[in-house]
Amino acid sequence: MARIRKAVPGVDAKALIKDAGKLMPDASRRAFLRGAASLGALTMLTGCDIIDEDSAEGALRYVSRFNDRVQAFLFNPNKLAPTYTEADIKRPFPFNAYYDLDEAPTVDPATYKLEISGLADNKKPWTLDELHALPEVSQITRHVCVEGWSAIGSWQGAVLSDFLKRIGADTRARYLHFKCAEGYTETIDMPTALHPQTQMTFKFDNKILPRAYGFPMKIRIPTKLGFKQPKYVVAMEVTNVDRGGYWSNQGYNWFSGL
Amino acid sequence: MTAETMQASHSAAAPETIHPAWVRVCHWINALAILVMIGSGWQVYNASPLFSFTFPRAITIGEWLGGALLWHFAAMWVLVINGLVYVTLGLATGRFRRKLFPVGPRAVITDIKAALTFKLGHDDLSHYNAVQKVLYLGIILDGVLIVVSGISIWKPVQFQELTALFGGYDAARYVHFAAMAAIVAFLVVHISLALIVPKSLRAMVTGR
Numbered sequence: 145m146a147r148i149r150k151a152v153p154g155v156d157a158k159a160l161i162k163d164a165g166k167l168m169p170d171a172s173r174r175a176f177l178r179g180a181a182s183l184g185a186l187t188m189l190t191g192c193d194i195i196d197e198d199s200a201e202g203a204l205r206y207v208s209r210f211n212d213r214v215q216a217f218l219f220n221p222n223k224l225a226p227t228y229t230e231a232d233i234k235r236p237f238p239f240n241a242y243y244d245l246d247e248a249p250t251v252d253p254a255t256y257k258l259e260i261s262g263l264a265d266n267k268k269p270w271t272l273d274e275l276h277a278l279p280e281v282s283q284i285t286r287h288v289c290v291e292g293w294s295a296i297g298s299w300q301g302a303v304l305s306d307f308l309k310r311i312g313a314d315t316r317a318r319y320l321h322f323k324c325a326e327g328y329t330e331t332i333d334m335p336t337a338l339h340p341q342t343q344m345t346f347k348f349d350n351k352i353l354p355r356a357y358g359f360p361m362k363i364r365i366p367t368k369l370g371f372k373q374p375k376y377v378v379a380m381e382v383t384n385v386d387r388g389g390y391w392s393n394q395g396y397n398w399f400s401g402l
Numbered sequence: 403m404t405a406e407t408m409q410a411s412h413s414a415a416a417p418e419t420i421h422p423a424w425v426r427v428c429h430w431i432n433a434l435a436i437l438v439m440i441g442s443g444w445q446v447y448n449a450s451p452l453f454s455f456t457f458p459r460a461i462t463i464g465e466w467l468g469g470a471l472l473w474h475f476a477a478m479w480v481l482v483i484n485g486l487v488y489v490t491l492g493l494a495t496g497r498f499r500r501k502l503f504p505v506g507p508r509a510v511i512t513d514i515k516a517a518l519t520f521k522l523g524h525d526d527l528s529h530y531n532a533v534q535k536v537l538y539l540g541i542i543l544d545g546v547l548i549v550v551s552g553i554s555i556w557k558p559v560q561f562q563e564l565t566a567l568f569g570g571y572d573a574a575r576y577v578h579f580a581a582m583a584a585i586v587a588f589l590v591v592h593i594s595l596a597l598i599v600p601k602s603l604r605a606m607v608t609g610r
Contacts, residue, residue, distance in 0.1 A: 207476040218560050225559045226566075286571060288558065291467065292450035294571050367559050395468035397475065402559040 208397050215399040221335050225366035225402070228284045233349065234295040237287075239356040240370065248355050249325035249376045256360050262321075262382040265312025272360050276346060278302035278310075283341055285366035288402055290391075299364045300347035305338040313382045321387045322363060325376035330389040332365065332372060333399065341366050344377075369400040420527045420605040425497070428488040429606055435484060436585065438463060438477035443582060445470030452579055478552065485545055492542075505535040527605050541588050548581035 239245050257269035280300055288294045308315055320337040322330045336342060343364040346353060353359040358375025365373050371391045381387075392398040421429075441463035448456040449467040464470025492498040509532035516522040517533055530538065554565040554574045568574035596603045604610075 204472040204476050207479070208472055211475050218557065220560060223560060223562075226562055286558070288571065289450070290471070292446065292575060391468070395472060397471065402557060 208395075211397055212399040215397075215401040216333060216335070219333075219335055219367070219401055221339055223367075225285050225341055228286070228296045230284065230298070232296045233284060233298050235349075237297050237348065237357070238293075238295055240289060240291075241375075243326075245356055250355060251325050251360050251376060251378075253360055256378070258361065258377065259323075259379040260311055260381075261379065263314035263317045263384070264308075264382050267311070275302070275344070275361065278307065278344070280347075281343065282350075283343065283364070283366065285341065285364075287366075287370055289370045290396060290400065298349045299343060299345045299362075300350060301343045301345035301361075301364065303340065304342045304344050304363065305340065307344055308337065308382070317382045318384045319382075319386055321381040321383050321385075322374040322377050323379035323381075324374050325378050328374055328376070328390045329387065330363075330372060330374040331387050331392075331398075332363075332368070336365060336367060336401070339365070339367055367402050369396075369402065371396060372400050418528060419609050421609050422495075422497075423609065424487075424491050426606055426609060428484055428491075431480065431484045432488065435477050435481040438473055439481055440582060440586065442470040442473035442477065446474060447579070452576060475556075482549055485549065489542070498542075501530055502535050502539050505532055505539065510536050527602055537588065537591070541585065541592075544581055544584045544588070548578060548585065551578040551581055 239248075241248065253272050256272050258275060259269050260267045279302060281303055282298065282300045284296060284298045286294050286296050304320075305315075308320075315334060315338060318334055319331050320334065322332075324330075341364075345358070345362045345364040346360065348354065348357045353362065358377070361377045362375040363373050363377060372389070386398075389398070392400070441461065444457035445459075445462035445464045446467060448459075448462065459465070462470065464473045513522055513532040516531075522531055522533065550564065551568060551574050553561055554568055555571065555578055558565040558571045558574070565571055565574055568577050596606075
């Protein structure tokens with residue numbers, strides 16, 4: 145649900161993972177530039193020069209960074225996402241990823257540990273039992289996918305900002321970076337991490353998260369698009385370095401706030 | 403602006419300026435921005451279609467969802483800033499008032515009848531008939547609608563009151579789509595007539 149399946153037609157998902165460090169994987173990069181070329185054809189019609197492809201891409205990336213700053217400015221840390229009732233919950237809630245459900249990672253709860261690193265006083269790894277013992281909150285909110293669809297779901301878990309206090313995280317740091325069991329990564333801004341509805345989620349609809357929804361832990365952020373909300377989270381780092389994320393590295397807007 | 407105020411006194415001497423420079427500049431910037439917005443918007447739509455069709459990839463911009471979103475969220479600034487300049491100048495110079503008003507239902511019906519029987523003249527480009535007035539007023543309002551519905555989809559938490567006005571996030575997507583469809587319908591008529599009456603196209607380039 146947090147990710148996009150087959151958003152890049154014809155691109156092998158495994159190759160995508162290998163390429164995630166680059167700005168964009170080669171295949172979608174080429175595809176993306178074809179888009180720039182078609183705009184070039186368009187500008188020809190209006191009598192302007194053809195836009196140079198690399199500079200068009202550079203300009204678009206520049207504007208996307210600018211849009212990150214605009215969205216950070218628009219983000220109100222006290223503004224809560226609308227909440228809904230039990231009756232509004234979408235059942236079954238959609239599964240969405242760049243892989244099929246049968247390829248979703250299987251995490252062994254017995255050996256699972258949440259690794260903590262970076263700017264935090266207590267970096268002791270957390271077992272699942274310890275995480276489940278954290279005070280539980282619940283929310284029924286709207287999940288909005290970058291593809292455009294949305295679905296209302298019910299998530300239970302611990303308030304992330306409380307957890308950050310508990311581990312003595314330096315909340316003046318700029319980012320929180322997550323690593324996931326299948327290699328997915330995501331980085332979010334600290335103001336969003338400290339938002340009262342941002343949740344370390346262990347349950348969906350009051351039942352332990354099924355594998356499809358990110359067992360054993362997902363980060364639920366009702367103020368961000370779905371792909372910014374990692375599932376199968378195995379490591380959390382408090383950092384001042386933007387380590388990027390699986391999809392934003394490929395061209396989705398980094399902030400992607402709602 | 404000055405060109406237009408001068409026009410009243412100098413129209414007899416110099417060839418009349420039909421569209422002052424700011425109108426022409428805004429028009430063509432808007433034309434480019436709206437084509438990018440529509441083309442990239444179609445690609446975004448294809449990622450999660452509202453209806454049982456998708457747009458052929460050949461007529462979309464961005465090639466994949468990520469590319470289309472980059473185009474969409476870049477061109478939006480051009481569209482909105484240019485649109486604000488246009489509406490501000492349109493109101494401040496009195497051009498909207500002069501060109502688009504008065505417009506009444508009776509005149510519209512008369513002119514629609516004339517248009518359908520091919521009796522509606524385009525001889526005086528500086529004067530809009532009632533059908534033109536309604537279409538141009540309508541497209542300006544539709545421009546406001548597409549921007550506001552777009553903002554409510556982009557920021558359904560920060561601007562949730564706006565999103566609620568449209569009946570929620572999902573409903574706002576349909577409004578945004580309908581506003582796009584209205585623009586496309588307008589463009590079909592607008593471009594067809596510009597080609598049928600080429601001097602109107604020339605006037606939007608040279609001003610005369």
